[in-house]
Each structure stands twice: as C-alpha cells, then as structure tokens.
Amino acid sequence: MFITQPKIFISSTVFDLTNERTAAYNAVNRVGGFPVMSEKTMEAQSTDSLTACLSKVMESDIYVLILGCRYGWQPEGKESITELEYQTAARTKPTGSAMGRVTRQLTALCLEFTDRSP
Numbered sequence: 001m002f003i004t005q006p007k008i009f010i011s012s013t014v015f016d017l018t019n020e021r022t023a024a025y026n027a028v029n030r031v032g033g034f035p036v037m038s039e040k041t042m043e044a045q046s047t048d049s050l051t052a053c054l055s056k057v058m059e060s061d062i063y064v065l066i067l068g069c070r071y072g073w074q075p076e077g078k079e080s081i082t083e084l085e086y087q088t089a090a091r092t093k094p095t096g097s098a099m100g101r102v103t104r105q106l107t108a109l110c111l112e113f114t115d116r117s118p
Contacts, residue, residue, distance in 0.1 A: 005032060005033055005034040006032075006033045006034070006061040006062055007033070007034050007036050007059060007060040007061050007062070008028045008033040008034065008035055008036060008060060008061065008062040008063075008064060009036040009037075009056055009057050009060035009062070009063050009064065009085070009089070010024045010025065010028070010035055010036065010037045010064050010066065011057070011063060011064065011065045011066065011082055011085045011086060011089070012065065012066035012067065012068065012082060013068055013070040013071075013072040013080075013082055014038065014039055015070075016068050016069070016070045017066055017068045020066050020068075021037065021039075021066065024064060024066060025037060025040060033062070036056050036059075036060050038053065048075075049075070049081070050075045050076075050081060050084065053081060053084075053085055054084060054085065054088045057085050057088045057089050057092070058088060058092050062093075063085075063086075063089035063093050065082075065085075065086055065089075071083075
C-alpha cells in the first residue's frame, strides 16, 4: 500500500499573521502532513498568483483558515484572495460549509474594531 502525506492548505493574510502561520506550519509538520503555504512551500508557477493559489486549494486534502482583522489583497477588484480560497474550499471540500457565517461575523467585528482604532 502506498501512503502519502496529506496536503494541508494554510489560508490567511500573510503579513499580519506570521506567528500564527509559523505555528500552523510547525503543527502540520509535527502530525506528518505537508503544509501548503504560499511563502514556504509553493513552487514557482506558470500562472498568475490567484489561479495558482486556488489550484493548490483544490489539490489539497485539508483546508485550514486562520482569521485576523485584515481583509487582504484583492486581485482585480474581486473579493480578497483569502476569501476566494475559502469559497473554493467550501465548494470542493466536504466540511467547509458552516464557516461562511462565522467568517462574515468576524469580518464585521474586525471592521468595527478597526474603525474605533485611533
């Protein structure tokens, strides 16, 4: 029998959640998975960043979303790449459906918090 490492896509904004992403990377390695992360393990692609990221989400066995208070890069004026990754996972992974409501609520809380900041 041939067994491979599960590919685990780590999704979040990058620059504000470096500690959380490093912790996720280390945790995935500890459990024997292969962390799929744009800044650590994704090789150069012949396609644009958006297409490459969404392809990696679909190729992954597990999708992990880390939420913070930044919305992130919006390619071509669309939703953020992190939201597009989440939407792709929700459509293609069996356990991703309930997260949308939570994501929107947390985004609203983060926006409210950010608006109150000096």
